[in-house]
Each structure stands twice: as C-alpha cells, then as structure tokens.
Amino acid sequence: MLEQKVKTIRALERGVDVLMEIRRARAVSLHDLHVRLGLPKATLLRILVTLAGKGLVWQRLADGAYLASHVLQFSPAVDIAETLAEVATEPMAELSAKANWPSVLGAPRLDHIEIIETNSPLLRLDSATLGPVGVPLSYIHTATGRAYLAACGERERDAIIARLRPPGASDQSKAKLHAILREIRERGYSLREPHFDWPDRNKQAVVRDGRQSMAVAIYSRDEAVAALNITWPTKRISTEKVVERHLQTLRATAARIGTALEQLS
Template sequence: MLKQKVKTVRALERGLDVLMEVQSSSGTSLNELHQKLGLPKPTLLRMLVTLSKSGLVWQRIADGTYHASAVSLARPKADLTSEIAEIASPFMEELGHQVHLPSAIAVPRFDHMTIVETNSPLVQLQAAMLGPVGTKLSYIHTATGRAYLAHCDGDERDTLIERLRPANAGGEEEQALRHILDEVSSRGYSLRDPAHSWFDRNKQTVLRDGRRSMAVAVRLHGKPVASLNITCPTRDGEGDEAVLCHLDLLRRTAAGIGRALERLHA
C-alpha cells in the first residue's frame, strides 16, 4: 500500500531545527542561531521563548547564551555542574533584583573553583563585575573558595589543602589556614579576610581590587556542591558590613537552590 502523502508542519520543523541546534552546542547565541539556520531573529526569539516555557531550553544570565535544559525530563541525565548552573540562574536573577549587587555561583575543580553562572550583566555594577563563566577562583583567598573548602568533609579538605600547599610551606601556615576554615565552618559564611600567606592565582587580585565578598555553601543532601557569593566595591577603610547586611537573603537563596537540586535528585 502506498503511504498517504501528508504535509509536514513547517513551523514545527523549524522549531525542532532550533532545538537540535541548541542541544548540539555547549551554548549558542541568538546571532549564532541566525547565522546557522538563516531564520529571522524575531522568529528565532519567539521559538526560544516557547522552548524555554516548555522547559527544553534556558538562557544563561552571564552571557545571554541559550542552552539545552539539563533538568528537563525530556533530556538524558546531565552532569551536576550543568544542573547547578540552570537551577541557580532564576534564583540569582531574583537575588540581583533584591540586593543590587553582583553574585556568582562556582563549583569545585581540581585546585580551584569555577564560576558557572553570574548575574553581573543584570546588576551592571562596573566596579564589581564578576565572571565570566569559566573564571577560576582560589580556594584560599576568595570567599567563594573558602565557603566550599570549609564545609566539605575532612578527607576532601585534607586532599585539597595538600594540592594547594606551596613547596616551601611551613606547618604554622597550614595551621593558620585550618583555623580560618574552622571559623568559616562555625559561623556558616566566609569572607576574604583574614588574608593568608600562601600564594596562588588570585591572591594579588584579591589584595588589590578593592572589593568585599561574602559566600555560603550550596548543599545537596547535606553535602556542599557549590558556593554562592555576593560582591561589592568598597571605599578605603570600609569593612564587610556592605555585604554582611545581605547574609540572611544569601543563605535563603543558597538553601532554595539546594532544595531545587534535591527535588531533582530525589
């Protein structure tokens, strides 16, 4: 029997082309989709908004790129980093609207933390711009790194400290670092101060950039998987009060991200 000839739905075909292009990339912009698919930008934008409302696509705040959903039921299991970035994004958008200061969320790597999302483009505070995505942050000298290092379990902390230890480091320097981390763990949030003597990729920047930062851990089933920060520019002599006044909101935001991750991993 001959197959009945049925016309295809052109709009659906184009929408699927957009979805497949987004899924095949590690992040793509509206202009890149326009160049690859030849569709008008207003048409592409309507399709992307529709796909976003359907939970198939999300837009990263940090650079405006579009990504296939890492948490949609329509997708195979994604890596935790992609899930954290996607889930954190709307929480960070709301946080930026409330405190009018930039925030970033970072995940642990071998010897550093890596930023996976930031709301800096929404806040547009030039003196405290964070990111871009992929920026490496020190475990020792940034509030973001300290928040994770202080709350990971003892074995992981020992392993990371061993990786970070300079060749000529003394025992007193390590004890000073552990004391800092114990204080962070006790109070539940981290700051850049006090400074520590070990040198790494971020130490000089942290000492010179005139900023204050505060960070808390983001937990999944009780285990830290990321750190969320708030950063602001400060005048000479100004203390950490500029960020500490937002501590409760930062904690609530991190807890909300953690609960959303737990629902995904229930």
Template sequence: MSEGPVRQYQVKTIASLERGLRVLRALQEMRAASLHDLHQVTGIPKATLIRILHTCGREGLVWQRLADGAFVASLQPRRAPHDDAEWLGELASPALEELCERVMWPSVLTVPRLDYMETIDTNSPKAYFDEVVPVAPIGFRSHMLLGASGRAYIAFCAEEEREAVLRRLREHDAPGNAHAHDPAWLRRLVTTTRSRGYSVRAPEYDFDGRNSIAVPIRLHGEVLGCVNVTWRRTVMSAQEVARRHLNDLQAAVRRIEERAAGATPQRLG
C-alpha cells in the same frame, strides 16, 4: 536494544515543529548560543527565533544564562547528576536573578574543581556605581584558600574532600598555598566560617577591587558549589554587607538546594 526509525506515514510534516527542533539541535551542538548565532546557523528570522525560544523556555527545554544572555539547551530532561556545572547553573539561575534584585550587587556561582573554584555564572549589578568594577567572567579560577567561595567550600565540604584539595595545594608553590601547610590556620578558617555561616574573601586577595561573602550549596552532605555576593571593596565592609544581606544570600541558596533536591532525589551515576 534501540528502536528502529519511525514508520513513513503519507502525511505532511509540521513546519513550525521542524523549525523548533532545528533550533534545539543547534543549541545542543553549540552548547550555548546568542540569538544572532542561532540566526546565522539556522537561517530562521530573529522574530521567529524569539517565539521558538520563548516556547521552549516555557516547556523547560531551553534556558537563558544570566552572565552573557546566551541560550542553552536544558539538561533536566536527562536528569544529569548533580556534579554537572551546567545543570547547577540552570537550577540556580532564577535564584541568582532574584538575589541580585534584592541586594542590588552582583552574585557569582562557582563550583569546585581539583584545587580552585570555577565561575560558571554571574549576574549584572543593579547599583549603577558598581558597574565600574566588573565581575570576574565565566571560567575564572579563584583561589581555594583566599577567595570567599573557596573558603566556604573548604569549611563545609567533607573532611576527606578537604584533605584531597589541600594535598594538591601543597604540591604547588603559589601565593596563598602556604596556608595549606598550616594546620592551625586551617582550623581557624573552618571554625570561624562554620560558626558565622558564611565566608569572607581574604584581605590580600585584592585583584579586582572587590570584596565578597559566600555561602555553600549543599545536598546530601556534599557541597555542590557556592554563591557569593560581591561589591566594590571601598563601598562597605564585609560585616555590614553580611548584616544587611546574609539572610537574602542564604535564602537564595536554600532555594537552589530545594530545586536540586527535587531534581535529583538520589545521587546518580
């Protein structure tokens, strides 16, 4: 049974609180918004908006996406189930930023869809020479058997889940999907990836001049998503990047897993 409206008291409202709530409602309606978007929609001066967003951020009500700087209403108060991409992006954001500070190259957070991996957050490179080769944008679909993130997911997900993905890939004649019909190739992929603890993008999957290594985010036996480190292919080999930065990448993933475990003590829904 829902509660009725708040009793009408003969008191003044709090103007600053009203402005803050107006911003939160706008974010909930738009899902994500820039500072300029919020100014246009609410009419609140940008200086005031910055104070409101800073205050809401400190209280865990708003967070800022790394990839494009957009502000997003927090999902944590309603404790969304851990297959919610925005929820995972919010949890992962601090770890991704710290990882980029340590490694200098950008990283990408992806989640599994039916038969591909979708980019849900990225960060900008700190190395000046890496900026000339842009990272794939939010919403980008990477190949499940050729991309580093897809390979990490396939190697570490449950067997039934893996077979369901492979069935879908076998139904479509697309580049890279032929591997789904090759049990020996698939066994080598899974065994090799698990033994070294990370995956590597396929050499032939060169659509952007970059290379990547990836590690899965796991919780309660499930792969929620993957985090990669990506760099210009001509700068360094995957083996050298793994030697230098695999520990940093794995530490970032552990931090995300710890935050996810703390936010969802048990699977919901």
C-alpha cells in the same frame, strides 16, 4: 510507516532545528543561531520563548547564551555543574534584585572553584563586574572558594589543601589555614579576610581590586556542592552593613538552589 503524502509542520521543524542546534553547540547565542540556521531573529526569539516555556531550554544570566535543559532528564548533564547553573538562574536573578550587588555561583574543581553562573550582567556595575563563566577562583584567597572548602567533607578538604600546598610550606601555615576554615564553619559565611600567604591563583587581584565578597556554601542532601557569593566595592559600603542587610537573603538563595537540585534526583 508514515503516510508520505502528509505535509510536515514547518513551524515544528524550525523548533526542532533550533533545539538540535542548541544541544549540539552546548551553549549558543541568538546571533549564532541566526547565522547557523538562517532564521530571522524575531522568529528565533519566539521559538526560544516557546522552548523555554516548555522547559526544554534555558538562558544563562552570565552571557545570555541558550542551553539545553537537563532538568527534565531527557539527557543527564555530564557535569552536575550544568544542572546546578540551570536551577540557580531564577534564584540568582531574584538575588540581584534584592541585594543590588552582583554574585557568582562557583563549582568545585581539582585545584580551584570555577564560575558557572553570574548575575553580574543584570546589574551592570563597572565597579563590580564579575565573571565570565569559566573563570577559575582560588580556594584559599576568595570568599567563594573558602566557603566551599570550609563546608566540604574532611577527606575532600584535605585532598584539596594537599594539592594547593606549596613546596616548603610549614605545618604552622597549614594550621593557620585550617583555623580560618574552622572560623568560617562556626560563623556560617566566608570573607576574603584574613589574607593568607600561600601563592595560589587570584591572590594579587583579591588584595588590590578594591572589593569585598561574602559567600556561603550550597548543600544538596547534606553535602556541599557549590558556593554562592555577593561582591561589592569596599568604598561604597562596609562589610558589616552588607552582612547585616544581605546575609539571610544570600543563605535563603543558596538553600533554594540546593533544594531545587535535590528535587531532580
């Protein structure tokens, strides 16, 4: 039994309180911690920096929220996407500095690919603001979705396409989609074009928003687990120049994220 007369360490208590609140809330802002715990923001920042330095918490690029780390395996993530977003934060921050265009990281769901991280806030480009976290993206109308769909296993790809196929869609249209995905695999990256006629989510936005995206799949142990893109305004730079300047950096970043995920298992 602990000696009752021994005093507790107030600073440690505060740190534990902050960590417990972050774990309880799953994702929380500095302001939320200030309101919920009643601690000054300057004190909270020192605690957060200390916890982050020890690998116990991390800060999401997309919105600045603080989350409990899964990297140390104290509590395995319910969804691999949480761990994936955590290990991708630093590589994506470096990607934004190298490419100067924003990116999103997308994880697969049943009938869409979901944004789980974005470096868009680091660049603050009104013409190419991406996110927020949680936004669903089309598998067939976005470069991010196409990159994953082209790279995933055949059985998974067939199941996704079966969910997306509209009633009455012809076999010829399905064959056209498979041809698009085959070209992506051969080329090694995806674009939004050519446009496709199935009425899935995001179609009108992709056609009208004046942007272009390039994306590659992220692999862990030879299996596609996510996709990473770069997005830019079409009036500012051509697709050819972006591919020439940034494709290798995008691929290297995706490989780095995949390797970081592999090292945790």
